[in-house]
Amino acid sequence: MRFIHTSDWHIGHRLYGQKRYQEFKQFLDWLITYCTEHPVDALLVSGDIFDSTTPGNRALALYYRFLHRIAHTSCRNVIIIAGNHDSPTLLDAPRELLSQINVHVIASPRYQPEEQVFFLQGADETDAMIVCAVPFLRDRDIRSAVAAEDMDTKSKKLQEEIRSHYQKICAAAENIRNQHGFPLPIVAMGHLFTAGGQTVDGDGVRELYIGGLAHLHSSGFPECIEYLALGHLHIAQRVGGKEQYRYCGSPLAMGFNEAEQQKYILDVSLSPTELQVTPVQVPCFQDLIRLQGDLASLTDSIKQLAEQESAAWLELCYSGSSDPGRLRQQLQDAVENTSLHILRIRTNHSAAVHLQQEKPTESLDDLSVEDVFERCLASTNYTPEQCTDLRLTFQKVVASLDQEDIDHG
Known part of the structure; x- marks a missing residue:
């Protein structure tokens, strides 16, 4: 069997307010072309399809159009799991309809382990594999709260429940394999x-579990797994040094700290006796460039980029000895009549904005819109009921801002 492993699309993500729908469209178009020119049997998407639990109309349109198009390629099956950014309810709503075109969505844990296991066949009927689809596991999905538990105990119990959930799903997969009577490879998502996963500052990856103690070690996954297709971390990497345990990483840079990373999808060929993982470079659809220096250095670098007819988005880090009052205007003047676009200007004199800091180096730029809202809400004396109403109103406002994109796309 040959399949593509991808994850962390984050459709709808904005970079300092800049909409990125053209990039998402270009990536999805490229992925369709790749699957057409390099016939694959399946596509596995390991979570964080969207950047928000309330994606706008344009983000949804890109997603559904892609699924319609992939169904008309050689790709016979698509399996999608929800990530921590996704709304299980939203992903699950069209599940029955999507299954008619062999798109299988697992947005939350199922009551029966067998419901998270799929038997996939390739174009050649002798090619087949079993996929265990495990979505992002929230505390409430797999663990019952116990009074007076401390944080350490909660985290350790959650880690054990995650390990147990994988054991149950993989046991169901082994039962299916035994029924077929030959050594079908088992893939888990x-x-x-x-534990030990690599991240980059500012990549948007947040701790999923309290204290980090629920980070699962590579030894916690069942031994029957012959390929582990993971999502959440944006850097393509092996897990525990194992060739068969992989993060594919995000296909687009989620921030300037990821700008110099090469992005990948993973093209995987798997049989009962052989595994071959080929990282495929994803083209850069929008240059992100960070420039640093004093005013003269920055304007000179901008001039050089303009001469190269660059259309990059810029983060400018001013490191001059003084903070000129007209810095922003002077830098904006430097990009006027060019295709360059300044998204952010940082100075070593600017006072960082903090909202109930959780760590000393945290600034407003490190927080999502939802983070800022929640921290503002926490500083009020509203009742839980009022907070719930305010959250719903806030979500509607954010959704309405995204929904108007469909009319301007």
Whole structure:
């Protein structure tokens, strides 16, 4: 069997307010072309399809159009799991309809383990594999709260429940394999943070579990797994040094700290006796460039980029000895009549904005819109009922801002 492993699309993500729908469209178009020119049997998407639990109309349109198009390629099956950014209810709503075109969605844990296991066949009927689809596991999904538990106990119990959930799903897969009577390879999907995983500052990856103690070690996965297709971390990497345990990483840079990373999808060929993983480079659809220096250095770098007819988005880090009052205007003047676009200007004199800091280096730029709202809400004296109403209103406002994109796309 040959399949593509991808994850963390984050459709709808904005970078300092800049909409990125053209990039998402270009990536999805590229992925369709790749699957057409390099016939694959399946596509596995390991969570964080969207950047928000309330994606706008344009984000949804890109998603559904892609699924319609992939169904008309050689790709016979698509399996999608929810990530921590996704709304299980939203992903699950069209599940029955999508299954008619062999798109299988697992947005939350199922009552019966067998419901998270899929037997997939390739174009050649002798090619087949079993996929265990495990979505992002929330505390409430798999663990019952116990009074007076401390944080350490909660985290350790949650880690054990995650391990147990994988054991149950993989046991169901082994039963299916035994019924077929020959050694079908077993692939597992997941969206979580494994111990030792590499991240980049500002990549948007947040701790999923209290204290980090629920980071699952590579030894916690069942031994029957012959390929582990993980999502959540944005850097393509092996887990625990194992060739068969992989994060594919995000296909687009989620921030300037990821700008110099090469992005990948993973093209995987798997049989009962052989595994071959080929990282495939995803083209960069929008250049992100960070420039640093004093005013003269920054304007000179901008001039050089303009001469190269660059259309990059810029983060400018001013490191001059003084903070000129007209810095922003001078830098904006430098990009005027060019295709360059300044998204952010940082100065070593600017006072960082903090909202109930959780760590000393945290600034407003490190927080999502939802984070800022929640921290503002926490500083009020509203009742829980009032907070719930305010959250719903806030979500509607954010959704309405995204929904108007469909009319301007």
